[in-house]
Amino acid sequence: DAGITQSPRHKVTETGTPVTLRCHQTENHRYMYWYRQDPGHGLRLIHYSYGVKDTDKGEVSDGYSVSRSKTEDFLLTLESATSSQTSVYFCAISPLGAAYNSPLHFGNGTRLTVT
Amino acid sequence: GENVEQHPSTLSVQEGDSAVIKCTYSDSASNYFPWYKQELGKGPQLIIDIRSNVGEKKDQRIAVTLNKTAKHFSLHITETQPEDSAVYFCAARPVNFGNEKLTFGTGTRLTIIP
Numbered sequence: 001d002a003g004i005t006q007s008p009r010h011k012v013t014e015t016g017t018p019v020t021l022r023c024h025q026t027e028n029h030r031y032m033y034w035y036r037q038d039p040g041h042g043l044r045l046i047h048y049s050y051g052v053k054d055t056d057k058g059e060v061s062d063g064y065s066v067s068r069s070k071t072e073d074f075l076l077t078l079e080s081a082t083s084s085q086t087s088v089y090f091c092a093i094s095p096l097g098a099a100y101n102s103p104l105h106f107g108n109g110t111r112l113t114v115t
Numbered sequence: 116g117e118n119v120e121q122h123p124s125t126l127s128v129q130e131g132d133s134a135v136i137k138c139t140y141s142d143s144a145s146n147y148f149p150w151y152k153q154e155l156g157k158g159p160q161l162i163i164d165i166r167s168n169v170g171e172k173k174d175q176r177i178a179v180t181l182n183k184t185a186k187h188f189s190l191h192i193t194e195t196q197p198e199d200s201a202v203y204f205c206a207a208r209p210v211n212f213g214n215e216k217l218t219f220g221t222g223t224r225l226t227i228i229p
Binding site: 043102 | 161164204
């Protein structure tokens with residue numbers, strides 16, 4: 001799995017509580033991404049990072065924030081979880097940006113349920 | 116922005132038969148088209164990709180074809196095996212942009228019937 005660890009693998013939380021998901025990589029790749037996967041929607045980009053402390057929004061960033069203080073860690077925070085954020089969250093990494101030979105390598109996901 | 120449509124959403128084929136999954140895209144600037152396979156409980160994994168200067172690419176039992184004029188590309192799996200059962204995603208992005216511009220299809224659940 002390209003040296004990507006997501007934690008936790010499963011989490012159940014209540015509406016209104018803060019939640020932080022962690023992605024840790026051992027590949028020293030510059031680019032890291034957070035996606036959510038929902039039936040009928042495929043994979044949608046939430047936020048991404050192109051270096052330490054360099055992040056930007058994706059397609060579905062509302063209600064989410066991210067931080068990257070070290071190359072190896074990329075955190076996704078739901079400040080106040082809502083039921084619409086129940087989903088499977090995937091972290092991905094890639095070594096290069098706008099380059100052909102830069103496929104995404106995904107972690108195994110975190111299943112989040114907001115009750 | 117880019118819109119990628121993927122069909123069918125589910126597909127069942129007899130072991131040994133061929134499977135075809137089709138995707139269409141809307142942005143004529145897109146010229147990189149990867150395919151990902153997702154097994155149960157795991158993240159997607161790249162299985163093959165094609166660039167717009169190539170019409171077809173093969174890798175053992177897997178092939179991808181691209182028709183830029185019609186804006187569609189397809190995944191072909193021949194001599195299917197039980198381990199081919201998974202969810203498959205197509206995707207598209209312009210070459211001068213990074214993966215932040217990668218747009219995924221909605222996925223096809225392929226089931227191989229023994």
